[in-house]
Amino acid sequence: MKIAVIHGSPRRGNTLRAAELFLEALKKRGEVEADEFFLPRDLPEFCKGCAACVTRGEEFCPHRQYSGPILDSMLKADALLLTTPVYVMSASGGMKNFLDHYPFLFINHRPRPEFFRKKAFVLSTAAGGGIKSAMKPIATCIKYWGINRVYQKGFRIFALDWDSMPPEKQKKYEAEIDRCAEKFWRAVSKQDSAPTLFVRFYFALCRWMVKNFRNSTPDYRYWQTQGWLDGKPPFVFKRD
Ligand SMILES: Cc1cc2nc3c(=O)[nH]c(=O)nc-3n(C[C@H](O)[C@H](O)[C@H](O)COP(=O)(O)O)c2cc1C
Numbered sequence: 001m002k003i004a005v006i007h008g009s010p011r012r013g014n015t016l017r018a019a020e021l022f023l024e025a026l027k028k029r030g031e032v033e034a035d036e037f038f039l040p041r042d043l044p045e046f047c048k049g050c051a052a053c054v055t056r057g058e059e060f061c062p063h064r065q066y067s068g069p070i071l072d073s074m075l076k077a078d079a080l081l082l083t084t085p086v087y088v089m090s091a092s093g094g095m096k097n098f099l100d101h102y103p104f105l106f107i108n109h110r111p112r113p114e115f116f117r118k119k120a121f122v123l124s125t126a127a128g129g130g131i132k133s134a135m136k137p138i139a140t141c142i143k144y145w146g147i148n149r150v151y152q153k154g155f156r157i158f159a160l161d162w163d164s165m166p167p168e169k170q171k172k173y174e175a176e177i178d179r180c181a182e183k184f185w186r187a188v189s190k191q192d193s194a195p196t197l198f199v200r201f202y203f204a205l206c207r208w209m210v211k212n213f214r215n216s217t218p219d220y221r222y223w224q225t226q227g228w229l230d231g232k233p234p235f236v237f238k239r240d
Contacts (some may be wrong), residue, residue: 001186004077005036006070008084008095014125017162018155021174022081022123025181026054035073038117039094043067047100053106067101075114079121079188082142086126086134098170099141107199108206110222111146116195116235120147121180124154131156146203148195151189153180157220194237203234
């Protein structure tokens with residue numbers, strides 16, 4: 001399995017530890033090739049809000065030299081792993097800034113057909129609270145990219161770091177990570193699962209919107225090139 005890993009923090013801390021355990025657990029099940037990016041190192045500029053990516057084309061993003069290679073890696077991968085520590089009840093600034101660089105991937109703009117097959121895992125750690133509110137914006141955003149299935153798991157450390165947790169709690173978390181990896185491995189192996197109802201419904205709505213209201217935009221030309229405006233289906237999958 002090829003997996004693009006976007007680390008929401010440069011720290012070699014709890015979140016990285018959880019991500020490493022997850023990747024090791026995947027490796028127990030077969031070959032894994034991880035392409036890893038650390039934020040903000042690999043995307044060090046803040047989104048300027050120019051919206052050039054949406055209105056003109058993603059090649060006009062002033063930070064294309066950073067955002068381009070990450071997108072290429074995600075497109076080539078079979079799966080995505082996005083991680084974040086909880087910062088003030090939310091995702092890290094680096095992770096939010098990463099997401100801000102890809103609004104053009106939303107289904108209502110120029111979704112990549114590859115993403116309709118891809119599974120993603122969102123992983124987080126917190127001292128205590130805020131895991132749900134940190135993971136939710138990430139999961140919501142990549143659902144709008146058309147990601148086939150999004151899995152999530154967070155860990156409350158209640159200690160200074162991973163090694164300071166009582167050994168039985170560490171074991172429990174390792175077992176939980178192993179179970180998540182098993183489920184994720186099976187999901188990624190199943191290449192022909194239909195996208196969620198949300199993705200299918202939203203795609204149909206966007207096809208109608210783009211066809212009727214978006215003439216002469218990059219979005220319209222993209223949808224036309226894909227053949228989607230002529231009724232070509234974006235995904236052909238076996239029924240579950
Ligand atoms: C700026 C900052 C804000 C934080 N905010 C929260 C928070 O809102 N809730 C929480 O439970 N932990 C919070 N924490 C603690 C971290 O989420 C927790 O220690 C996490 O496991 C750190 O991951 P890391 O070791 O990968 O950096 C915060 C830590 C930092 C540095």
